[in-house]
Amino acid sequence: MSTALPINHKRLSVRDIGARKGGAPIVCITSYSAPMAKLMDDHVDVLLVGDSIGMVLYGLENTLAVSVDMMVNHGAAVVRGSQTSCVIVDMPFGSYQGSPEAAFDAAAHIMSETGCAGVKLEGGCVMAETIEFLVSRGVPVMGHVGMTPQSANVFGGYKTQGKSDEDARLLLEDAKAVADSGAFSMVIEQTMEPVARKITEEVLIPTIGIGASPACDGQIIVAEDILGIFQDFTPKFVKRYAELGAVISDAVQTYADEVRARTFPSPRHLYGVKKG
Ligand code: KIV
Numbered sequence: 001m002s003t004a005l006p007i008n009h010k011r012l013s014v015r016d017i018g019a020r021k022g023g024a025p026i027v028c029i030t031s032y033s034a035p036m037a038k039l040m041d042d043h044v045d046v047l048l049v050g051d052s053i054g055m056v057l058y059g060l061e062n063t064l065a066v067s068v069d070m071m072v073n074h075g076a077a078v079v080r081g082s083q084t085s086c087v088i089v090d091m092p093f094g095s096y097q098g099s100p101e102a103a104f105d106a107a108a109h110i111m112s113e114t115g116c117a118g119v120k121l122e123g124g125c126v127m128a129e130t131i132e133f134l135v136s137r138g139v140p141v142m143g144h145v146g147m148t149p150q151s152a153n154v155f156g157g158y159k160t161q162g163k164s165d166e167d168a169r170l171l172l173e174d175a176k177a178v179a180d181s182g183a184f185s186m187v188i189e190q191t192m193e194p195v196a197r198k199i200t201e202e203v204l205i206p207t208i209g210i211g212a213s214p215a216c217d218g219q220i221i222v223a224e225d226i227l228g229i230f231q232d233f234t235p236k237f238v239k240r241y242a243e244l245g246a247v248i249s250d251a252v253q254t255y256a257d258e259v260r261a262r263t264f265p266s267p268r269h270l271y272g273v274k275k276g
Pocket residue numbers: 030048049050051052053090187189210220221222
């Protein structure tokens with residue numbers, strides 16, 4: 001289904017985000033649905049429809065089975081639910097690694113069907129040619145370096161990156177390649193703090209940290225992690241700002257108790273019955 005959305009000039013653009021290098025921190029958070037986008041829109045700069053959706057919403061073990069169709073459906077919902085944030089949609093595993101042309105087809109499909117401002121893809125030097133190909137054809141790209149979950153099988157798990165001097169050097173090279181190829185910003189995930197700090201100092205585009213460094217130009221986090229809704233595992237970089245999991249559980253328990261006691265629905269929730 002094509003959303004055929006007009007360009008919304010109230011939204012932050014990728015250029016606005018790119019211009020924040022060294023300025024006010026860029027606040028980013030994941031969002032997968034219209035109601036959550038609506039709740040968070042006023043408070044953040046970027047809503048990322050991340051492929052973490054696979055684990056957080058679909059109960060998958062990792063992000064590898066996430067499809068372009070999933071990203072399109074949820075990306076369109078987030079665009080519909082928001083007014084001012086810059087919405088970026090993740091390119092799922094297998095949709096961009098094969099060739100720059102395949103990446104363009106997938107990215108163009110995601111952008112035209114969702115109305116998002118750009119896409120995010122994982123990888124450093126190896127993705128430089130693809131990023132350049134996309135950007136030169138009208139697809140804004142947010143890069144993603146450090147611990148890139150789509151490559152967890154290669155890393156041997158979700159391992160913190162940049163631990164040795166050689167790894168730190170390669171990571172800096174990756175980040176520079178992403179910046180030089182025209183990305184408007186890049187996520188740095190689960191990386192040794194001094195390495196993330198050095199990357200932030202050396203690249204000319206904003207860095208968005210997650211388990212990286214407070215020196216990054218912005219931060220991103222999975223909303224369900226900080227709200228206490230996703231509780232399967234909690235990475236060290238997550239801070240809990242609310243315990244909505246417990247709130248939901250209590251509310252549903254109260255509903256169940258009232259249904260079983262026949263105290264819900266009460267007259268005020270019924271039609272054709274006078275309130276007592
Ligand atoms: O998929 C995702 O949610 C992400 C962020 C955590 C950066 O890539």
